[in-house]
Amino acid sequence: MRSIKAIICTAALLLCIVFSTAAMAEDPLAELWNSGCALLFDTDNVTVTGEAVFTLEGRLFKIARLNYVQDGFRSFYGLDLETPKRDGGTLKNGWTIIADEEGMYTVMEAYWPGIYRRGSDTAQNSLLRSTTQLRAMVDLGGSLVGQLGALLPEGAVTVTDAEGGKTVHVVLAGEDIPGVAVSALNLAANYLSDRWFHDGVEREDAGDNHTAFDQYVTVTQALTGGTVRWTLQAVDASFTLDGQGRLTAVEAEVKVTSTYWDGAEREVTVRAGLTLGDYGTSSVKPFDPEEYQVVPAQDVFQAEIDLDADAWEAWFDRATEVLTEMGFPVDPEAARSGWLMGSTVCMNLDNPEGASYYLTFDEDGNLNSVEELYAPWVWLSLDDADPAGIDQELVQAAVAKARAFAEKLNPAAAAQMGELFCMGTITTEQTRYLELTDPGMTVAFILRTEPEAAVEYFAWYPSVEPETPVVEGD
Secondary structure (H helix, E strand, O other), rough: OOOHHHHHHHHHHHHHHHHHHHOOOOOHHHHHHHHHHHHEEEEEEEEEEEEEEEEEOOEEEEEEEEEEEEEOOOEEEEEEEEOOOOOOOOEEEEEEEEEEEOEEEEEEEOOOOEEEEEOOOOOOOOOOOOOHHHHHHHHHHHOOOOOOOOHHHOOEEEEEEOOOEEEEEEEEEHHHHHHHHHHHHHHHHHHHHHHHHOOOHHEEEEEEEEHHOOHHOOOOHHHHHHEEEEEEEEEEEEEEEEOOEEEEEEEEEEEEEEOHHHHHHHHEEEEEEEEEEEOOOOOOOOHHHHOOOOOOOOOEOOOOOOOHHHHHHHHHHHHHHHHHHHOOOOOOOOOOEEEOOOOOEEEEEEEEOOEEEEEEEOOOOEEEEEEOOOOOOHHOOOOOOOOOHHHHHHHHHHHHHHHHHOOOOOOOHHHHHOOOOOEEEEEEOEEEEEEEEEEOOOOEEEEEOOOOEEEEEEEEEOOOOOOOOOOOOO
């Protein structure tokens, strides 16, 4: 669920900055501030739909599409996520969460189609749950309204009539942005990080104990977990209010700079569009599993072959052995699941940092594949450099490590594969990876080269017959 919270955290943060920056201008924007707060904390019936596009240094890293309905203490929350993959494809994920009057909620994840999970929390009849600390921050923002309008240049804020209401347009950039807005941004960022990620630490004083940017599972987690200061660079936003002062539409582009704990600066741009409506008429139906064609989730999904609990426990132990061999810790209390595809055993396990691993085994316990689903190299392409120019001692060390890995965990794969060669390298900010395969493309490895060779990905395709290499002179 951390991905959901990361998207909410980032989008809510930037929209709050737009609200607060706009509210510093003049009395009509004080109305905008009050309208935004009323929407988030005091509205119990509304429908919100929209899309946010996130880019890092001009490169797309996330698209989020939202469909949220509040109906008293009932709510429907639909979130669709798209993330670019390094092979040019798109990883699609998302959640549907339905909550009722008793605080019971149902979660359906796109990653696990056909199942649902249940949980409970305090019943909530607003978009955001108010807390003492959050209310104090809202009051602080409200106290600035009308006092700092003189800090904004003339023409930065315009108000026009729109269908019985008004549209407020805010354009700010560079030196036009008051320093207090940047301070508010960082105060809000630290609060949201603490509330959703429990990272309430003085990160400026933590030194090298922090995680490197490319070692996080996702860009969003890296930005929220490792940024020590945000700088607001530009705002271009339009807010439409109806005749009752309620928000009906938001269109915004916000540019900020993230200063990471190691001093690196990265520009993040968010383009968001929201439509708000059906005030007082929004409706959420009770959850019906037949409507969504889902069944309750189990720890183990079985197909064709039934295995008892002890057998599955043994398979989970086997998966833990493999991940430990690769240097990946596994949390025995974290989520795990297993299912059968014919005679192939498939499993997902998590580690303490939240990374998720997918493994497959044959019925004899031989490893057929293992991968970290959101590894740093997943989103990157092979470097353009000629593989022949790579340090051959480094390649041979990687080949030896890969072959030893296969011989230990799948002797049949080791016997079938031909001489391994390097397809190329994948380079991140912190390290480099080698991609290895054999002439018949029956096996694939990705190895981290620093501080020493370590296998991070393995896949064997036993149905593929190896080709005979062409030798010059034959």
